Amino acid sequence: MHKLKGKRVAILVADGFEESEFLEPKRRLEEEGAKVDVISLASDKVRSTRGHDWAQDFSVDVALADADHRKYNSLMLPGGVYNPDTLRGNEMALEFVKAFFSGKKQRPVAAICHAPQILISADLVRGRTMTSFSSIRKDLENAGANWVDKEVVVDQGLVTSRSPKDIEAFNQQMIEEFCEGTHRL
Amino acid sequence: MHKLKGKRVAILVADGFEESEFLEPKRRLEEEGAKVDVISLASDKVRSTRGHDWAQDFSVDVALADADHRKYNSLMLPGGVYNPDTLRGNEMALEFVKAFFSGKKQRPVAAICHAPQILISADLVRGRTMTSFSSIRKDLENAGANWVDKEVVVDQGLVTSRSPKDIEAFNQQMIEEFCEGTHRL
Numbered sequence: 001m002h003k004l005k006g007k008r009v010a011i012l013v014a015d016g017f018e019e020s021e022f023l024e025p026k027r028r029l030e031e032e033g034a035k036v037d038v039i040s041l042a043s044d045k046v047r048s049t050r051g052h053d054w055a056q057d058f059s060v061d062v063a064l065a066d067a068d069h070r071k072y073n074s075l076m077l078p079g080g081v082y083n084p085d086t087l088r089g090n091e092m093a094l095e096f097v098k099a100f101f102s103g104k105k106q107r108p109v110a111a112i113c114h115a116p117q118i119l120i121s122a123d124l125v126r127g128r129t130m131t132s133f134s135s136i137r138k139d140l141e142n143a144g145a146n147w148v149d150k151e152v153v154v155d156q157g158l159v160t161s162r163s164p165k166d167i168e169a170f171n172q173q174m175i176e177e178f179c180e181g182t183h184r185l
Numbered sequence: 186m187h188k189l190k191g192k193r194v195a196i197l198v199a200d201g202f203e204e205s206e207f208l209e210p211k212r213r214l215e216e217e218g219a220k221v222d223v224i225s226l227a228s229d230k231v232r233s234t235r236g237h238d239w240a241q242d243f244s245v246d247v248a249l250a251d252a253d254h255r256k257y258n259s260l261m262l263p264g265g266v267y268n269p270d271t272l273r274g275n276e277m278a279l280e281f282v283k284a285f286f287s288g289k290k291q292r293p294v295a296a297i298c299h300a301p302q303i304l305i306s307a308d309l310v311r312g313r314t315m316t317s318f319s320s321i322r323k324d325l326e327n328a329g330a331n332w333v334d335k336e337v338v339v340d341q342g343l344v345t346s347r348s349p350k351d352i353e354a355f356n357q358q359m360i361e362e363f364c365e366g367t368h369r370l
Contacts, residue, residue: 139328
């Protein structure tokens with residue numbers, strides 16, 4: 001317990017993120033002592049989905065425009081279908097995500113389901129071994145990733161899973177990588 | 186008027202297609218005398234979206250499992266976010282779409298917004314000049330397409346547009362290509 005005491009984690013979301021891919025990882029991160037900030041485009045609220053239906057709103061801690069990536073040890077990207085489609089089209093979101101991968105060091109990043117679409121738009125997947133929701137497999141392969149069909153894949157601090165069904169394995173591996181901290185590539 | 190008399194057009198959709206990208210092209214195709222069939226995964230109804238909200242249901246004419254591509258002169262693919270994400274993960278949908286591009290001949294295909302995601306999964310975009318909703322530009326480029334930012338793009342019978350804002354130009358070019366018929370590549 002409290003493996004992540006003193007660590008700060010950013011969760012970046014836009015409307016339409018999959019609720020379980022947000023709530024479960026957030027709960028586990030906080031149980032392990034991490035301080036988690038929910039970052040989104042609007043400064044007040046962001047709306048989740050359950051499958052293809054709208055679900056509850058959550059409070060935003062920091063508006064993306066005010067977010068300083070240097071405050072965070074790690075980044076978590078939930079899936080959903082609308083959420084990554086919006087974030088990948090937002091230049092500020094792409095810059096925020098890229099900052100975690102800069103240079104020869106990478107801060108740990110965990111991305112589930114459709115969230116790797118954001119990593120494609122940020123040009124971050126070439127040569128990486130990873131997984132995702134199956135519908136975007138071809139996009140990851142075309143972007144130069146080595147796509148594998150496993151519940152959780154870890155490659156030098158990049159943790160990926162396929163869907164809410166994988167959430168337990170995802171959380172466990174995420175906590176391990178977030179605990180290890182920055183990886184030298 | 187009645188440029189498309191005697192022509193049969195397939196519209197392939199799953200839940201979450203953008204209503205205006207379905208209704209407007211369908212209306213124009215029928216005004217020009219085409220016989221249009223709505224094809225979907227379920228045999229009864231399919232639900233549209235307006236932006237990110239669920240909208241009205243439409244009747245399905247032919248279930249995909251019963252659809253014979255040889256009956257159709259042309260194919261129209263509306264956008265939306267959920268719709269192409271579902272269709273690109275469905276092997277039967279990919280086979281249906283591929284049939285329009287088979288061999289050295291291509292029957293005209295019109296795809297708008299996120300619909301080109303289906304063409305990526307069906308391996309149909311390499312070397313093609315086309316456009317799409319901007320969020321999937323990178324996926325199309327990584328798949329080998331020559332992506333351009335125009336309201337409508339036509340390349341050897343493949344008509345593409347970016348969003349509902351382009352619908353008038355899309356419809357006009359679609360009708361022209363559907364009228365011309367099969368292209369030899």
